[in-house]
Amino acid sequence: MNTDPLEMLLRDTLREDASASAGRLDGLEQRIVAELGERSPRLGWVEALRQLVAPTRAARLGQVAVVAATAAAFLIVGAIVGRDFLSGAPSGTPRVESRETMLRSGAENELLFVLPALNAENVAVVGSFNDWEPSPLSDEDGDGIWTARVSVPPGRYEYAFVIDGRWWGQDPLADEYVRSFGEYSSVRYVGGGGDGV
Amino acid sequence: MYRMQDEVTLLRASLQGETAAWGEIVTRYKDAVFGLCLGFLRNRADAEDITHDAFLRAYVNLRRYRLDKRFSTWVFTIAANLCRNRLRYRRNHPVFELENDSGGGTDPAREVAKEERHVRVREALERLPYAYRAPLVLRFYNDLSYREIGDILGIPEGTVKTRIHRGKAMLKEQLGEERDPS
Numbered sequence: 001m002n003t004d005p006l007e008m009l010l011r012d013t014l015r016e017d018a019s020a021s022a023g024r025l026d027g028l029e030q031r032i033v034a035e036l037g038e039r040s041p042r043l044g045w046v047e048a049l050r051q052l053v054a055p056t057r058a059a060r061l062g063q064v065a066v067v068a069a070t071a072a073a074f075l076i077v078g079a080i081v082g083r084d085f086l087s088g089a090p091s092g093t094p095r096v097e098s099r100e101t102m103l104r105s106g107a108e109n110e111l112l113f114v115l116p117a118l119n120a121e122n123v124a125v126v127g128s129f130n131d132w133e134p135s136p137l138s139d140e141d142g143d144g145i146w147t148a149r150v151s152v153p154p155g156r157y158e159y160a161f162v163i164d165g166r167w168w169g170q171d172p173l174a175d176e177y178v179r180s181f182g183e184y185s186s187v188r189y190v191g192g193g194g195d196g197v
Numbered sequence: 198m199y200r201m202q203d204e205v206t207l208l209r210a211s212l213q214g215e216t217a218a219w220g221e222i223v224t225r226y227k228d229a230v231f232g233l234c235l236g237f238l239r240n241r242a243d244a245e246d247i248t249h250d251a252f253l254r255a256y257v258n259l260r261r262y263r264l265d266k267r268f269s270t271w272v273f274t275i276a277a278n279l280c281r282n283r284l285r286y287r288r289n290h291p292v293f294e295l296e297n298d299s300g301g302g303t304d305p306a307r308e309v310a311k312e313e314r315h316v317r318v319r320e321a322l323e324r325l326p327y328a329y330r331a332p333l334v335l336r337f338y339n340d341l342s343y344r345e346i347g348d349i350l351g352i353p354e355g356t357v358k359t360r361i362h363r364g365k366a367m368l369k370e371q372l373g374e375e376r377d378p379s
Contacts, residue, residue, distance in 0.1 A: 018232035040214035
């Protein structure tokens with residue numbers, strides 16, 4: 001039994017505050033159910049992909065064969081075209097390819113931000129990993145592609161870019177987006193984290 | 198229909214898109230979530246908003262909930278994150294804080310003295326930084342363990358203990374100061 005007077009007073013006050021406002025919650029469940037309508041919880045990406053490919057096992061087996069054959073064809077064509085392209089290419093690698101390479105090279109516990117902003121003066125990223133304080137992105141070669149790397153523990157991170165003082169919340173490389181107070185933010189998951197929201 | 202069902206059954210039904218089952222989950226947890234939000238935000242309208250948003254967001258993301266965790270901890274985490282965002286927003290868009298009305302009623306001398314104590318605690322809580330207020334609310338309103346509080350706020354258990362200890366000391370100091378201004 002707790003007898004600390006301050007704890008009892010605190011508990012009492014918090015409970016009294018909540019119960020004094022309990023009327024505000026009348027009908028909350030009905031409002032939420034009405035708002036949800038026919039909506040179902042969002043599918044995980046594995047389930048979403050499975051439903052997209054084929055909803056039944058038989059259809060899935062058939063389509064897996066088609067997908068595998070298509071992928072093999074693309075690989076062969078890609079290998080031929082890639083070999084010809086690289087052998088004739090000048091020393092500079094195309095920008096898009098370099099960006100892809102950078103994305104893949106990110107360590108598991110590292111967030112890599114890449115943003116094309118051709119005429120920007122300043123680009124920064126704000127997010128849950130830096131307590132929403134701006135961390136600058138850099139564009140050392142002046143090609144308009146701004147980058148930054150941030151080491152983080154595994155988890156779910158919300159963030160947005162700030163381009164010359166303007167909020168830019170929809171990073172094309174994000175795993176998902178959230179919207180609050182009329183602004184979008186991007187979300188990335190690092191190292192399998194992310195049961196929080 | 199769902200009133201007598203256990204929590205796991207309700208969550209499974211919700212996953213199948215049965216929103217009425219989710220309605221029952223809301224009924225069971227709305228007071229706890231609202232009390233948490235009110236304690237964090239110290240503003241009734243914001244607390245009501247965030248409670249509503251937390252249940253919507255929890256439903257949409259229900260597949261992310263892992264059964265090895267308590268459901269309450271998961272939904273409190275969502276509410277705590279939304280509260281943190283709202284507080285950040287409120288830095289630039291301030292509103293009046295929780296007014297000191299406890300619902301009225303009769304005023305015998307004892308009730309008046311008790312209410313005065315509550316008023317002082319409310320004011321002291323409002324002055325307390327969020328980092329100390331949040332663990333105190335989770336501990337003394339939601340009755341959670343240090344570990345659960347750490348999971349919700351994303352801080353180590355040791356830090357939770359320190360913040361609760363320090364938060365209580367700050368409250369005590371403020372309440373003492375008010376009693377004895379010298």
